[in-house]
Amino acid sequence: MELRLLVTFEKVAAVGSFTRAAAELAYAQSSVTGQVRALESSLGVELFDRLGSRIRLTEAGERLLPYARRIIELTEEARAAVTGAGEPSGTLTVGTMESLTSYRLPPLLEYFHHRHPGVRIALRTTIGDETRQALRQGTYDVGFLMEEETGHPGLESVVLAVEPLALVAAPGHAMAGRTLATADLTGQPLLATEPGCAYRDLFERELTASAPVDFLEFGTIEATKRAAAAGLGIALLPEVTVAAELAEGSLVRLAWEPPFTLRTQLAWRSGRRLAPHVRLFVEQARRLVSEQG
Template sequence: MELRLLVTFEKVATVLSFTRAAAELSYAQSSVTGQVRALESTLGTELFDRLGSRIRLTEAGERLLPYARQIIELSEEARAAVAGAEEPAGTLTVGTMESLTSYRLPPLLELFHHRYPKVRLSLRTTIGDETRQALRQGTYDLGFLMEEETGHAGLETAVLAEEPLALVAAPGHTLASKPVTTAHLVEQSLLATEPGCAYRDLFERELASLAPVEFREFGTIEATKRAAAAGLGISLLPEVTVAAELADGSLVRLPWEPPFTLRTQLAWRAGKRLPAHARLFVEQTRRLVSEQV
């Protein structure tokens, strides 16, 4: 089996589209189709079911996929070892989220830009289920998660830190000067980012255990903070994202501690052999995040 055929098969199997695979591999679609057919001919079996405009893996394709990924990963590792490159190099597609990209990752991105310029980082903003699925499918090499659970099916994770949360409001809010219970919160105007953020979903579940609640959604953390500072309501956000506003007094922290704990994690597909530049990214991420908390 030729390596290039396995690379093409793995890409088509990951994105389940000949057209998208061709675009990502910079091939003509006819080349992708031809290479898959050549691999099927070599193996004497079909690897994809063609269902009109859609495709899916056959049982043979499902069995081949993990082997193809291992062969590709070993090939990349062997190439790097033989080259003996002193400087780490390669591309990493990393799933991340606004709260980390804007508030925790800048020192890491700066480090790689200046010290490891041959490591090309492609950041993709997704959260929760989307990130986990992209990791399992191989679309992402690594992904950041901010979740309560630390065990995820089909993934390996490195827990980086507990992520403190802060319930914030504008100065002078009626809840700022007295003990606050969950019962007080269900009576307030609640502000949030989009559904899918673990802290928003856990907060909603906690409040809904007492009474139905509705959130006014502002999409981004920055917009949510501005709305809270303008007196439109209260919001639960990662502490790191509101540290500047708490320091300058444009927001105040309400005296309520969430009954759940989030942990920032870095994850990758279980069984995946991380190449040297990916291991470097994991090591440096662990070091820099530990210095921030």
């Protein structure tokens, strides 16, 4: 099996698309398709089921994927060792989420862009269970989590920062300036991002202990903030995502303290030998993201 064929196979499996794999590898799509077919021919099995515009790994592809990743990792380690562990290089697939990508990661991404251009960072937006599953399967090298729990079966993780939350509403909201209990929120219009966000799920769990709740979902943090500022309801969001709006006065913070604590964490698969560029990413994430906390 040629290394380049394994690299192409792993990339297609990671992004779930021949087109996206071609773009990230800077190949023509026909080259990616041809390389995967060449690998399938050499092994005598099909590695992907082609389902119209979608693809998925076959059983044989699932079995091959962890071996392909190990071979690629060892090759990168060998190259670094032979060349004297010079400038870090390699592709790093990172699971992240909207709040962290927009508000926590820019200094980290800027650092790698300027200091280590040989490290190619591919961000994948997923949350919660999806991120943890992708890490266990090896689809992601590392993943950011914003969770109440800090122990995750099959994963190693490091806490980067406690993530404060803020309950926000439009200026002049009837509950502004009052100290609130959870019961005071019953019956209020509630705005939220999609299910699966830890802070939304924990907020819902806390509220439903008193009475059923119904969220008006806006999908993204930006849309949720705009809806709150327009007076459509109240929203619980990471404080870092609403700091600018609170400072300028387009949102106000309501006096309710969440009875739970979220922590921003960086995780990877337990027992995985981290390549040098992955270890560097973990080290710099601990430094740069923790400094913001």
